[in-house]
Amino acid sequence: MVAAKKVTSVALRERKGEKIAAVTAYDVAFARLADRALVDIVLVGDSLGMVVQGLQNTLPVTLDEMIYHCRMVARGVERAHVVADMPFLSYQASLEDGVRAAGRLLKEGVAESVKLEGGAEVAGLVARLSAIGIPVMGHVGMTPQSVHKFGGFKVQGRTDAQAQSILAGARALADAGAYAVVVENVPPALAAEITRAVAIPTIGIGAGPACDGQVLVMHDLLGLDPDWSPRFARRYAELGRDAIAAFAAYVADVRAGKFPSDKETAR
Numbered sequence: 001m002v003a004a005k006k007v008t009s010v011a012l013r014e015r016k017g018e019k020i021a022a023v024t025a026y027d028v029a030f031a032r033l034a035d036r037a038l039v040d041i042v043l044v045g046d047s048l049g050m051v052v053q054g055l056q057n058t059l060p061v062t063l064d065e066m067i068y069h070c071r072m073v074a075r076g077v078e079r080a081h082v083v084a085d086m087p088f089l090s091y092q093a094s095l096e097d098g099v100r101a102a103g104r105l106l107k108e109g110v111a112e113s114v115k116l117e118g119g120a121e122v123a124g125l126v127a128r129l130s131a132i133g134i135p136v137m138g139h140v141g142m143t144p145q146s147v148h149k150f151g152g153f154k155v156q157g158r159t160d161a162q163a164q165s166i167l168a169g170a171r172a173l174a175d176a177g178a179y180a181v182v183v184e185n186v187p188p189a190l191a192a193e194i195t196r197a198v199a200i201p202t203i204g205i206g207a208g209p210a211c212d213g214q215v216l217v218m219h220d221l222l223g224l225d226p227d228w229s230p231r232f233a234r235r236y237a238e239l240g241r242d243a244i245a246a247f248a249a250y251v252a253d254v255r256a257g258k259f260p261s262d263k264e265t266a267r
């Protein structure tokens, strides 16, 4: 079998105006499945704090946890580009912290690039990382690590001042050398304006169809939570309900003495 052509940050940077499909994954099994489905980017998001660890937000996620999950994901991916989120406080305190954290995500986590949240205030770090060979994906709009500043996971960029600041942030990231930027939970007109304003691909989540690409949290896309998903997500499967039904069928078979059969017993 011919090896699939690897998706690199350089190739992604050149896909401005094309539709890029990104999804999160947190372990080898789902990373492998997403890769087989030809997603372009597998993002090891710090959303794992919420969907894997059951936390209220992403703030407690540690760098060691990100590295642990990223290493698993990287083992399952052959073709897609593997991006690791830099967790809260791994890069905000100093440039040196940021360089070391990003370096560990590549060196120990086997990520191929890192993603960090913020605009102009992180542009210096983005420039430094890009200069030393660590590709960076930016993230603007409703940046979850600022949940307390926003007073919840609320749409950002509704006021003119907010919109201008988000737009300026995206421009600063592109100027600093980011190869793409996630635009999260902003009004679609603002996402369209950002997409027109920057020469790098925008990857939207809850930001409408004008972005160059889209990203979804795997759990939302697969319907792993049977009872909830964000308004902007589309459920492409109902794996949560299917899993409950499968567990229940197994329980029933065990209780009825129907499992295991002869065929399922060691000889």
Ligand code: KIV
Pocket: 024, 043, 044, 045, 046, 047, 048, 085, 182, 184, 205, 215, 216, 217
């Ligand atoms: O942590 C994450 O999964 C993310 C995506 C939602 C963009 O940042």
